[in-house]
Amino acid sequence: MVGLFHRVIGKWRQSKAGSARVDAGPPPRPARGSVDHVVLLDGTLGSLSQAHLTSIGMIYRFLRRSSPRASVYYGKGLQYREWRDLKDIWLGWGVEAQILRAYGWLAMRYRPGDRIFLIGYSRGAFAARSLAGLIERVGLLRKDAATERNVEQAWRHYRAEVSPKAFRDALCHPSAPIEMVGVFDTVAALGVRLPLFWTMSADRVRFHDHRLGRSVRHGFQALALHETRPVLSPLLWNSDGTGAARIEQVWFRGCHADVGGQLADYDAARPLSNIPLVWMLEQAEGLGLALPAGWRGEFPCDPAAPSVGSWGGWGKLYIMRQPRRVGMDGSERLHESVRKRKLEWWIRVGTGLKRRGPKPDLALVPFQPEPPMIRQVAVPRA
Template identity: 45%
Template sequence: MSERKGIFGNLGLLFKFRQKVRTSGGVHGRGPITHVIIMDGTLSSLEPGFETNAGLTYRLCSEAAQGANMLVRYEAGIQWRNWRDTMGVIEGRGINQQIRRVYGALASRYRPGDRIFLFGYSRGAYAVRSLSGLIDMLGLLRADQATERNIRTAYRHYQTAPHTRAAQEFTKAHCHEPIEIAFLGVWDTVAAVGLHMPIVWRYSSVFHEFHTHMPARCVKNVYHALAYHERRRAYAPVLFETNPEAKGQVLRQMWFRGSHGDIGGQLSGNNPERRLSNTTLVWMLDKAEAAGLELPKGWRMRYLADPHGPSVGMNRGWGKFFWLRQKRAAKQDPSEVLHPSIRS
């Protein structure tokens, strides 16, 4: 592919993809339900051949949900449908609306004893981490209280002052008793939630900051796959910090070979074998399965993984124009580990 074709081919994808919410699965009986929520990165898609690791996780979980008590929800990242969406995509608008939408959908179906699994990539990782923080600090609305007004009120408390008396009274009146999230798995969380393009990324913003970089206390297992060789400042990672108050919580952040796109599987149709990306996909799904997520039998055989496989790199398409670069600082927290492929 020529450089010209690579750049304009990527631009064409911006208009091809549309924002999508996909749901699958159902309730078959009176037993507990497994809720799987997957939030993808900016301009992500379920277009065949263009799925990220988050998209492939959705497809796999959808298959597992057939005939099981499992509800799977996939949220594509912000999409560029036409020129009117330009500033919204650049600035990352819509992340708050998306978090509220997912929170409301979960609240309307959750019942005590259900299990919750959360996955996210890139900007979707930021969103799903915020969702877990909302549930931890405010609680999850009871189904009969999951009105649009209450959803907005809960989110407003979370954004502004989650520890006030008013917030606590709201939780007591409208939310479940504290619940547990079984698993939170994210691929390379980034701070800028808008469009990652040269110059433009500087206008991307975070419409609310995390209250803390520590994982939500209500999450039992937390896993974060990180790109060791990513250098573009537009993709600066947001790492977890160990939470001393989260007794019994498992937190593991693994640094893998490759760039941001390699770790999340956002390859734009390049590197179709995706063996490096499959390494982080299989690693994450292994951890989720160990935490109790049901997956189809023999699922690992579908994804040929090689931690030494070819990288999509940082210079395809627009990538070469991200001139501001900086080496990522690894091993700043006890939870961080270098994958053996880096050490070897």
């Protein structure tokens, strides 16, 4: 009888210990480690549909497939669905929303120790640089403070060109360094983008970030050497002062759409637009973004491939043309692929116009294309 009593008491004590363990809840989750956040912002009409795919969309597809450890965000450009959308496209309205969506996404995911890569094309490049400026000047909201109201308040502080200490101290991370800002041919986001009208609104365009912020460790820009439409004049970084060693701006063959990979259905130009795409991914890989071995083979490059040009579609309306100025900043370089093809040169070198004469006296960026990746296809058995 006594033995039975002790067995019952023992089982009761075991059940109490077990229930105590259950009541304590699940064990703490292990630390997730450092994460690379890649924000990709597309240009006007750019999307993930095949007909509107740009280099930004191609990078997004590639990273989602090949870099599962990276946290990747894609923001499509301004879209045309009906004639009422033309106003937004021509004026550049909607870029602010593109910036704030990306900022909110990043605020919800960033943790101290993570790394940030911002990449954009055209107006999306403007948005990427503005996003970097927003984080630099105002700060990056913590996850618990990333409400719609606070995101909008952060943008108002940025537009007012102030650094709100109280807002930053109360709601933002102490610091959120940006590993890389990589842009394809930055153009102004606002103003009427039609012939003649664009000059009337140029004074309304305000861009804050002509210099690379101190919290941005590296800045890279791919520039279109043969674009001649003044409305698409590039916004270069000014590398004077502390930014000189952190900035590299490289000129590539082609016009604005070539450098950004916005080719519509003209696939023959893709090997040309892949050259700046591969160069940009090489910069990210060099800074530690994990890419699979042999990835360059997925983007065949050919400096002799045809250019999509700047006279198609609406381009015919831009009668007034102006060659781009080259060599105005010490951070500019000339990609070696440009010299692999003889071209009719109409560019400005500094303040002088050169035609067919010597190419710009800039340092060369090496170019050695890799053969296309050969995919093995299973052969059905007979």
